[in-house]
Amino acid sequence: MATASIDLTAKLWTVKYNSNSSEEEGNNKAEIVEVAHWKGHAARLAKVAIHPTGRYVGTTSFDTTWRLWDVERGSSSVGGETNETELLLQDGHDKAVFGIDFHPDGSLCATSDFGGVVRLWDLRTSKSIHVMTGTHAGRVLCTQFAKPWGFQLATAGDDGTIQIWDLRKHGKQLASLPAHSRLVTQLEYCPNGETLLSSSFDGTAKVWSTRADYKLLNTFRGHEGKVLGVASLMNDEASTHKSNPYGGGIATCGYDKTLKLWQ
Template identity: 40%
Template sequence: MQDLTMRRRAAALAIPTNDMAVRAHLRYLGEPITLFREREMERRDRLRMIMAKLDADDQLEKLMKALEDEEAATSTPNDEAEDDRQYPFHNEGSNSLLNARIDIAKYSLVRAALRIQRARRRRDDPDEDVNAEMDWTLKQAGNLNLEFSEIGDVRKLTGCSFSRDGKGLATCSLTGATKLWSMPDVKKVSTFKRHTESATDVAYSPVHNNHLATASADWTNDHNNDSATATINWTANYWNDQGSLLRTFKGHSDRLARIAFHPSGKYLGTASDDKTWRLWDVETGEELLLQEGHSREVYSLAFHHDGSLAASCGKDALARVWDLRTKRSLLALEGHVKPIRGISFSPNGYHLATGGEDNTCRIWDLRKNKSLYTIAAHSKLISQVKFEPQEGYFLVTTSSDMTAKVWSGRDFKHVKTLSGHEAIVSSVDVLGDGGYIVTVSHDRTIKLWSSGSTSEHTMDVD
């Protein structure tokens, strides 16, 4: 009862909204102006509770009167101008961003309705046995074996991606080259190199079998026409499978990390060491959104299968979920104690997986804003996580311990360990219903895993 009274008293108090004013009040009251990893709203709530306790002891009015007298004695015309300053809470976006948000909203509403309708049908239809289907898929995953092992480049491989139709595979490496391979025999089809620095990731378009994007550590030195200053931009590229450069996305102020296509195929997301992730129009190359919110480098991002949400993670050990239709940060998922390197949405619509340098993989329930499972997945850092893209029946994690592991999507128990690489497994992709899994590594090899044939081939580097 006393706690409830205190909360009511706190809610009735007028607390400054400006963070500098909040800090000044805390300093005057002899309290720490900030705590470790404390955010602005948390700092304001702390001040509110401190003032509520003082108010309960009949000390608040006297202290606040003394504070006002002190501020009045030391105020200057400049201080008064500072008090009148407007503090904007957002910047107005472009018309292109507005149109993109409308397009994303329309796209995601249709996809969400279809997903819910399908889930209800599968639940109510007596001929549908989801558990049996999952059991069969997990049994197949448990039978995964190495089918092909190919040397992919002369330097470390950093990314891999299956094409939409499953007939192609793309890989990239620290040489800056992107290579295309046929499936399922993993024969090299073409090589193209436009990046002058290392390529950090590659992703096939979800709607075009012959279009893909690459991220890199490349940068351009762009001089402004009206001044002698120059702007350094790090770039991502959009290609066709013939190696023709279709679009360049430049604007980041530091090297790029992971990239991901929006499920509509119209937009590309890029994560960067400049502490932001950005959304680009694939057709025009225009930067639609520069999203801040992380205090350290952003390592990876993923899009919800409905297309409504994006999730990002990075060196600040924080995963954030964003509403693409409003730009709002919906959830801040805290639990990892070291940087988060991989993130993936489940096709079921409400599970999110994160993998970090604390060697754990966490499964989050977005409906409850809580961590459901903490998997002690590997003995070293986790480099990437990926759900099986059709139903989310299993999850794959890759690690510096030179293995990839498969986990059940039902209870997230261990299903299979994929061993064979001789260095960090840097990237993974899962094809269609999980029939094939590809991993690439700093040992320069591509490994294709299948529950079918176990034949193994090798090939020479260019």
């Protein structure tokens, strides 16, 4: 798990199981342990994403840049100094950079900013290869490559809409969904690629079909106020289960300080 913070750092965490716990305490007691951390941005961090290989971490920041970090070069949490040397520092945006996601094959990165600009980056050449402007009315807060093939890109932000773009046709718009009544906080494709999840300040999380009609499949309400994030709980076994297109369910977190699981 990776996190980004207003303290200018990004951190990588793992779950450590203590098999030596007593029977009274319960076996395999879990502990969250910091593995590595990085510092280099000049302003607060916005989001963090883990590369499909697990070898790299990408961060976005209000300093108008995004950066790529090497997991193996991240400093240890045990007496280590923060590593301030990134693999890539990209400054093609003019406004605070917020959204970030890696293509499933690891070759591309998509970033978005407060000026409504979405950029695609080729990680093999470290260059911006495509720019989309005017995609939304306001800030673009989310970018998400479709799974498992990455042929499409979903974006969302202040205007409450979800836009779907075909990367095989130079970013041609495939769909525009009037998804939420307030800004969208998170997008996530389920691993099998059949559904797209969204969460919003309007207090809901929604599940969308990724077929041509992008039909709304379900709406989850239960948080008191803003929903800040949504994630798929689908595993490999559930991804092939046709009766439930979002498999093992979804998790949401809210401004009400609760985490909720939905089936």
